[in-house]
Amino acid sequence: MKIARVCGTVTSTQKESTLTGVKFLVVQWMGGEGELLPDYAVAADTVGAGLDEWVLVSRGSAARFIVNGETKPIDAAVVAIIDTVSKDNQLLYSKRTQY
Amino acid sequence: MKIARVCGTVTSTQKESTLTGVKFLVVQWMGGEGELLPDYAVAADTVGAGLDEWVLVSRGSAARFIVNGETKPIDAAVVAIIDTVSKDNQLLYSKRTQY
């Protein structure tokens, strides 16, 4: 998994029928020092993540193992909203201190 | 998924028999600021995307979960035509304003 910040949404009317009702979030990858990178992905979300929250994103076939994901053509999904990230015994991110 | 612009097509006569009738689009990846990158992929399309439209592309095993994709040797597929992309509450792309 990679750590990412939720930074946006994608909407679509004309799509694969199995994607009806799927929420698509734009997520921005976190680098190794806790900085935000310019690179992004679009991930399906069933966890209910909101703008600016940090999340764990799974890519590849793993994305289809979220709730009701089995038959969907998705290759990235938010699988957890992050409470804390610690690195070498230092707190890199805490959801509580962000809000 | 990644966001991409449809920029071309690939045609082929001699191919895996399961690929007969599959439409192959050349898509150009969007970067994190909405800019278009030089890198590309070739994606199967069953959604009916046209030149210059922005689309969501799924890669890997997810591509075989599009309609009739189960047995095809494809590793990328257009899964949605994008209406809007918003990032940090700003509209990065809107299909309506493009045309």
Place this chain on the structure above:
Amino acid sequence: MKIARVCGTVTSTQKESTLTGVKFLVVQWMGGEGELLPDYAVAADTVGAGLDEWVLVSRGSAARFIVNGETKPIDAAVVAIIDTVSKDNQLLYSKRTQY
């Protein structure tokens, strides 16, 4: 899929038994402007591609969906010999004009 030029072959005697009879081609990736990149892959070929031909290469689990690929430990395969690539209504490559 990605577009690539067939540029070589790999031969091997000592290998996984399921790979007996599989033809391995060295393919060189095409960049977004139709230029050839230094990076390469080795792809199984059942389509019959020849040196200098441009081909579509599928990677990942998709490679096992070529004819007789189901049980082989291959992660890349030539799935089509390309006739034409067009980008923004310009012909980037045509098999006919190459020969």
Place this chain on the structure above:
Amino acid sequence: MKIARVCGTVTSTQKESTLTGVKFLVVQWMGGEGELLPDYAVAADTVGAGLDEWVLVSRGSAARFIVNGETKPIDAAVVAIIDTVSKDNQLLYSKRTQY
């Protein structure tokens, strides 16, 4: 697989229900000379790796083949705690000499 150093942890309350009880480690990739790279991943751990230990990390569908991983939306997992890494007959890393 890639070699990585365990450098941190991620905690999460709100997540896919199948991820309850899964330990998430932040791991930092080793480069080809044994140096530590800035890039990282978050990997599920059932092996019991501790901070600063060097581990083998599998990514992609392989991660679901760890103990009890079958149905989880994970794309990276610690699969082994490394004792030694040797390269060209030189010892690049030894767990014993690190402690």
Place this chain on the structure above:
Amino acid sequence: MKIARVCGTVTSTQKESTLTGVKFLVVQWMGGEGELLPDYAVAADTVGAGLDEWVLVSRGSAARFIVNGETKPIDAAVVAIIDTVSKDNQLLYSKRTQY
């Protein structure tokens, strides 16, 4: 697949139980001109490759299609020991001339 040189080994005592008995080789990727790159991977080996031999490495789910690999959390495997690599009708590598 990618071409790589076998350059080392990884040993581990504490690991996923399904990995008992699996030999892990450190392999160094070959670049497009036959040069060796600094980047590496760790690959399971059932073919019996030795130090300095050039091999074909499959990554992703393909690695589980080697002999007895079905249930193992591995994402890379040596699938062939290379005899020759030729590119544009020139011999880039030959096992015979190396020894």
